[in-house]
Amino acid sequence: MPQVRYFAGAAEAAGIETESLPGASVGELFAAMTTRHPALAEVLPRCSVLVGGVRTADHGVALADDQQVDVLPPFAGG
Secondary structure, three states: OOEEEEOHHHHHHHOOOEEEOOOOEHHHHHHHHHHHOOOHHHHHHHOEEEEOOEEEOOOOOEOOOOOEEEEEOOOOOO
């Protein structure tokens, strides 16, 4: 299963910083995230998603079983 790391407000909404979730694509992973953590439904649309360190907005991107996925909400500051 893909390994998800949540940061800042995404971690707060999920209530955890890391977890493994099922998903063969980013879209399937998002569905699993919001099913397990409904508060993420409001946060995810504003987040950047990095798959293996590369930012993507394509929900069709395929995920490997051991794929690292980072969920980063917008950050303020300088």
